[in-house]
Amino acid sequence: MAGYIPIGFKDTIRDPITGDIIERGTPLNQPNLKHVEDGILSAHEKIELMELEMARMKVYMEIDGRVTGGKGTFFETMDGVEPHLMRRETAEAMLPASVTASAGPVTLSVFMIDDSFAVGEEATIYDDEHWEEVVIQAVEGNKLTLNHLQNSYKKGAIISRSPSKPDPTTKTMKPGVFKTYDLSFREV
Numbered sequence: 522m523a524g525y526i527p528i529g530f531k532d533t534i535r536d537p538i539t540g541d542i543i544e545r546g547t548p549l550n551q552p553n554l555k556h557v558e559d560g561i562l563s564a565h566e567k568i569e570l571m572e573l574e575m576a577r578m579k580v581y582m583e584i585d586g587r588v589t590g591g592k593g594t595f596f597e598t599m600d601g602v603e604p605h606l607m608r609r610e611t612a613e614a615m616l617p618a619s620v621t622a623s624a625g626p627v628t629l630s631v632f633m634i635d636d637s638f639a640v641g642e643e644a645t646i647y648d649d650e651h652w653e654e655v656v657i658q659a660v661e662g663n664k665l666t667l668n669h670l671q672n673s674y675k676k677g678a679i680i681s682r683s684p685s686k687p688d689p690t691t692k693t694m695k696p697g698v699f700k701t702y703d704l705s706f707r708e709v
Contacts, residue, residue: 525560528553612637612644612682614665621673626658628666631680638665638682646670648678655680 530553533546547553614631638644642657644667651672659666665680 525563528556612639612642614638614680616674616676616678616680619674619676620670620678623670626666626668627670628659628664629680631663631665633663642682644680644682646674646678646680648675650675 528547530547531544533542534544535541536543613634614636615634616629617632618630620627620629638657638660640657640660644655644657645652646655646667647653651674653671655667655669657665658668667680
């Protein structure tokens with residue numbers, strides 16, 4: 522990656538007696554000022570990226586090793602970069618039918634969006650009215666067994682390891698979105 526290349530501004534040198542220009546200096550014009558402005562912008566973007574990287578490293582150092590017997594460290598990256606020895610959890614599934622609350626384990630048929638669920642992992646189940654944290658007790662094909670369901674959920678509810686989604690435009694994490702659609706079919 523090429524860094525900023527300075528223009529090397531020079532003063533105009535004039536003959537002290539005649540006032541004639543001996544050596545023309547660097548013009549103070551739009552292209553040269555734009556070059557300086559672009560360099561300032563680039564420096565600020567790099568500073569902002571470094572701040573996000575430092576925030577990610579601080580989070581990692583703060584939570585690393587806090588859970589005995591844990592399978593790794595789970596958190597949302599601050600800068601959108603896949604970090605070394607860490608990953609953003611993306612396992613996600615959708616309920617093809619509504620489900621009712623259950624005090625004990627419940628096995629759900631799901632549409633797998635990202636099938637990287639593993640036994641013992643925590644996940645979030647949510648729709649537009651409710652959400653709760655659950656533990657995956659079994660994964661068999663398109664079936665997930667959860668430790669319980671405190672709430673009932675609508676068709677289309679999402680089960681996800683991370684209910685947040687990265688927004689590359691703002692470089693932030695946004696809440697997952699639950700949507701329902703009304704479809705009607707007609708013969709053509």
